[in-house]
Amino acid sequence: MRERCEFASDNAAGICPEAWDALQHANHGYTAGYGDDEWTNRACDLIRDFFQSDCEVFFVFNGTAANSLVLASLCHSYHSILCHELAHVETDECGAPEFFSNGTKILLLPGEGGKISPQAVEQAVKRRTDIHYPKPKAVSVTQPTEVGTLYSQVELAALAETARHLGLKIHMDGARFGNAVAALGCPPSALTWEAGIDVLSFGGTKAGMPCGEAVVFFDRDLATEFDYRCKQAGQLASKMRYLAAPWIGMLETGAYLRYAAHANACASRLAHLLSEVPGVTLSYPCTANAVFVNLPETAAETLRSWGWHFYNFIGTGSTRFMCSWATTPGAGATTRSGCANGHDNRLRPAGTRTNGAGKRAYLGRTVRAGWPDGPRGCPPPRQYERSRVETAYRAADGRQPA
DSSP, X not given: OOOOEEOSOGGGSOOOHHHHHHHHHHSSSOOOSTTOSHHHHHHHHHHHHHHTSOOEEEEESSHHHHHHHHHHHHOOTTEEEEEETTOHHHHSSTTHHHHHTTSOEEEEEOXXXXXXXXXXXXXXXXXXXXXXXXXXXXXXXXXXXXXXOOOOHHHHHHHHHHHHHHTOEEEEEETTHHHHHHHHTSOGGGGTGGGTOOEEEEOOTTTTOSSOEEEEESSGGGGTTHHHHHHHTTOOOTTTHHHHHHHHHHHHTTHHHHHHHHHHHHHHHHHXXXXXXXXXXXXXXXXXXXXXXXXXXXXXXXXXXXXXEOEEOTTTSOEEEEOOTTOOOOXXXXXXXXXXXXXXXXXXXXXXOSSOOOOOGGGGSOOOOSOOOOSTTOOOOOOOOHHHHHHHHHHHTTOOOO
């Protein structure tokens, strides 16, 4: 049996060591349920520190719930939501945003590279203003986009300015938000509240956690009674510590962005290797952890015969290869000769990563050490040395440790 080479989705990767370790620490003794525990409080504080914002944080089981409940909280049933025609909330959530909002309509916008523009938003709002049309109330953007491209800080700020002028709120679907931060090399705050984003669906599952996303309200007024929405929708976990603990493990050690940078680097290498195959061209720039290519059927059949798994992506006509925290860097040297001649030389995405390619100097500014003290029967807190984390960042940047 051939080894399975998984490029279909970053959801196919397992749990990263830091998230698993945090779960093991959380799995001692007793603690209060429904989020009234020290693990959940600690995770919320780390997310606030991550964004340098006094934001309101909620944990839900998956991205569809995060996006749908947020958009429902921004709208009434007679409103509409503006998003790109390829957005996940439109193509991959089975009508959940409309369901949870009791009928809010999603209006689709075109846009090159999976991105919407301020002009497209304004045109959609002003196209009709009569009472017979669902009134636009929110804009949803995806970062990175569904085709792996990125909104710059300038682009996000321009969208936010237009939205404010038109009385719209902005939601960001950040299922792979860490990949965007690692690629753009700026603080998370610069891509969210500083750019005018009101609320973020903050992805954890694709980053290396077992499950769970965080909903982050930068405008705290918008979070009013959101906890009731979570409860009604079956998203209030009774043992909340198991959704929260992986965030502690990944944020406290720097693994969240370190693994994101690693996945991006693997995608960049894979894009280079695939582009050397005769007849293969990139459909979109490879800027994060996704590679979109126009792949001849013969090459696709060859790769699948080797055990490669990937998608023919919905709505684009392209083939998508997705790298994750667990993708091993280029063990296969010449994908070109393999696809062209049937040779079994390939990048191998199997295996477990225990170190990464994280970078950006600002990441080393503050690393909170220690685990929250558990209640009865919990082991003493485990300490993570700041020097160890900073050394890893410096090594990833090619600098000597201080």
